[in-house]
Amino acid sequence: MGSALKIKRPLTHNIYKKDFPLLHDTHPQLHYLDNAATTHKPQSVIDAIVDAYSQTYGPIHRGLYPLAEAATAAYEEARETLAHFIGAASSKELIFTRSATEAINLVAQGWARPRLREGDCIWVTRMEHHSNFLPWQRICSQKGADLKIVELKEDGMLDWESAEGLFDRPTRLIVLTQVSNVLGVENPVRAICAKAQQAGIPVLVDGAQAVGHQPVNVRELDCDFFTFSGHKMYGPTGIGALYGKIERLEEMEPLLLGGGIVDQVDDRHFTLGSIPERFEAGSPNLAGAIGFAAAANYLLEIGLAQVHTQVSQLSRAALDALSQCPDIRLLPGRNTQRHTIISFIVDGIHPHDLAQIAGEAGVAIRAGHHCCQPLMNTLGLNGTARLSLGLYNDAADVDALLLALDQARRLIG
């Protein structure tokens, strides 16, 4: 395996990188390939946050003075932008949370908990992230319900056709990720939602690894709930969102109680206010919402089809290059399609060592179980090495990884 190995050149000069100050200015030598963990921020997102604090900052939904009205308008406009971004029918259906993780927990505690009965089932998949696995495991064990798992086929795709009872009566909810953060595969969400719809079973889709990387339309998917995070789509940390069909949201209780969610309170009772406010207890994350919307606008300007095409090309080239190395095992095999994420193992080199050596060579990849222990247990692995691509990556980043692989082989292999 010579260090001469380079990927085919689908993308030699990236025109978006200049928008990202950390990558373009601060760390121009860095090859950042850990985008499934978190993405960097374009200047327009940073500027939007700065403006939020220095131009239109104030309390939301309460103040009667112009600055408070402006802040409230900016917050609600951010909601509109994000609702539109994922194709929601109305901005009422978009709830701001602190993260995708909170969004999922809100559905588990607020929607599933009150309606789950002993003997009911919730179905998840073998490839779920802990954030979309543990909340369901806990709620099932609390309510005497069954947590069932759709297993995977050899090629890493869901074996949902042989998941016995998936669409049967006791199933109260089906939960799955749109894109796996380990295998990189995309699940046939639309088909599953259609089947579930017929059977009257709601579906929650974890969109954390899909939104921002490809066009997403929740009405086309026809899912009941959809969750995603700002920081994984070039937006700020500390903000995420839950989309829910209005009928589902009407059935849901809030996870957090506090200021801003009630109509009437007396010593013994309270009545809830309207949707979506009732799910957003506490002072809203104004700057987070504005930065989140700025990220959506940044992506809309480029066009998500363009984003998707560009990253897919690079990803295919990377997959080709890696699959030429006889000491590399791809997970799943090379013939399965991925978008932005590639997991692999190098013979004789522990993923930790690989990530460390790559890191010192200026290549940021991830090693470990990627918060997917149920999957790792099944694969019989401790962990994998993972590269994950973003808008700003180009051939040089993948080449640098290939070089780092060689270094690791020389050093440790």
Place this chain on the structure above:
Amino acid sequence: MGSALKIKRPLTHNIYKKDFPLLHDTHPQLHYLDNAATTHKPQSVIDAIVDAYSQTYGPIHRGLYPLAEAATAAYEEARETLAHFIGAASSKELIFTRSATEAINLVAQGWARPRLREGDCIWVTRMEHHSNFLPWQRICSQKGADLKIVELKEDGMLDWESAEGLFDRPTRLIVLTQVSNVLGVENPVRAICAKAQQAGIPVLVDGAQAVGHQPVNVRELDCDFFTFSGHKMYGPTGIGALYGKIERLEEMEPLLLGGGIVDQVDDRHFTLGSIPERFEAGSPNLAGAIGFAAAANYLLEIGLAQVHTQVSQLSRAALDALSQCPDIRLLPGRNTQRHTIISFIVDGIHPHDLAQIAGEAGVAIRAGHHCCQPLMNTLGLNGTARLSLGLYNDAADVDALLLALDQARRLIG
């Protein structure tokens, strides 16, 4: 009442205002007196957030490359800063949340819920914010426990000495705010904690209106839990914190489950990781934590005693001026001490109208129930007008309010 009424001049030129770009540059004519709702941000906080995104941004607690290590170090340093800021014994005792509201809900759901039994009591006070009232109301009603309320004396202070059974056996938790967001009074938290300590009853203190305005030391207070928000102490939106004594945190379950909180996961079970990580499911709010710590550092540089003295002087002058107006009713009466918050009612002028007219005159005050309906019900009021002071206010702000009051009287009164 002439428009000639001006407050005595304890503070004619504020040296801190220049640090706040929104007030100094963008809205130099604005008199912002709604600091109990949310505060503006100094340039150093905004800069810290910008730097977080453009200099040291990366995933937390996972990555093996230098940028991820740097981001993790920055996040944990922010935790150290805030733990130190409130006098915690160890940074392990400080959990980042999305808000004070989430921090309170975490204790209600994670600590109280598993240990509350039928017939137990939780005590709150008459002056609690909905965020520190509703979570306790819900948990008590879910568990068949009693929510008891410490009433207020005429002067707005807690009548805790006549709260029958407050320190008796069935009381499992006492919950109170350090400073009321309506009445502005400070509760004798230390004395209550001492008594509760003797009786073996944990105490949660809602510090949302205290932190950032006066020196706070949780070890001196000797409370078990303490909650506060970043955006009310000149920090970012979307971040808050829960302090808990390590013994209490060991008893607590997480509110959110997800990535980053577990040791081992299999299909049926999981084991929790260490404290505080186990309470911070999902990707941490890196920029939020860094901005939060920057706010603490900003205040530490000035000195909280200085902050407190300055604002108290201004507040006393404002109270004196308002109490000279025969058509103004102060809540509570003028002889009760306040720090930063003054609630009042003007005869014949609905608080909404007052706030609106003041708002158009460039004076930002709040009108309404301030998320304290249990208090409003008892006072027999719909709402009050409220002014609340921050570090950057000076005599001109209060004078402008007095002028706006005159305008409202002319227009509506």
Place this chain on the structure above:
Amino acid sequence: MTTHQLYKDVLLDHYRHPRNKGNLDGARVVGRGSNPRCGDEIEVGLFSHGNMLDRVQFRGRGCSICIAAASMMSEALSGRSKTEAAQLSVVMHRWFGNGNGAKVEPTPPALEALSAVREYPARRKCVMLCWEALSEALFALDQTLRPL
């Protein structure tokens, strides 16, 4: 000095001298609206025969916008038909409803002064309190008119 658009003469006149405010004794139906954010409350009574609203009257407590809006509503509707009232109610909800306030539709001159409030989202609810009370009253009226 800013101009107090919102408190222009028409509104203030209605606030200072509310029309049709007072007793609801003898009303055929009464509806209630309340704004928990500020504790304000308006009751609207319909004095009617058949489909005609002979008189619309109100009572309650509220800020100037709330009282003025109720007063203006009572003037605009007295002597109109139930159907006309319902139609106007729809227009008002569009005008002042959450998030849908973008399109301005023609309104009766008697209500035009309220347009100033549209600039203040936080006060839309103050305008709509009486209209919510009206909706409740109209619904109740329908029930009384429906053949058993």
Place this chain on the structure above:
Amino acid sequence: MTTHQLYKDVLLDHYRHPRNKGNLDGARVVGRGSNPRCGDEIEVGLFSHGNMLDRVQFRGRGCSICIAAASMMSEALSGRSKTEAAQLSVVMHRWFGNGNGAKVEPTPPALEALSAVREYPARRKCVMLCWEALSEALFALDQTLRPL
């Protein structure tokens, strides 16, 4: 090209040729340590009589740091007393423990090469895996030695 401090010769030599790695049959006690973040696992066996650790041996799977650290530990402790082992364990926990790693204390020359890892918080756990296994083993040893 960056210098690979962390993988300097000593560590790599221990990784490639681990000392005292292998069978734990006949060990007086065995302790386990595992890192759920990566699935790594080390078992440490103590071959001792009385308070003396004649031989410290290990087995398991792990990254280079994890294996090298175990190898170095086994060398450093073989032939020492139980008390010395416990003391060293405390020093190592201070050195590599979460958040308290600030102060550098004197360490035996045999372990000095590990100091490079202190710069990499995420890998401290890799070093400490064998020491956690040791703590468990020492605790078990105490139990066997305690008079009934």
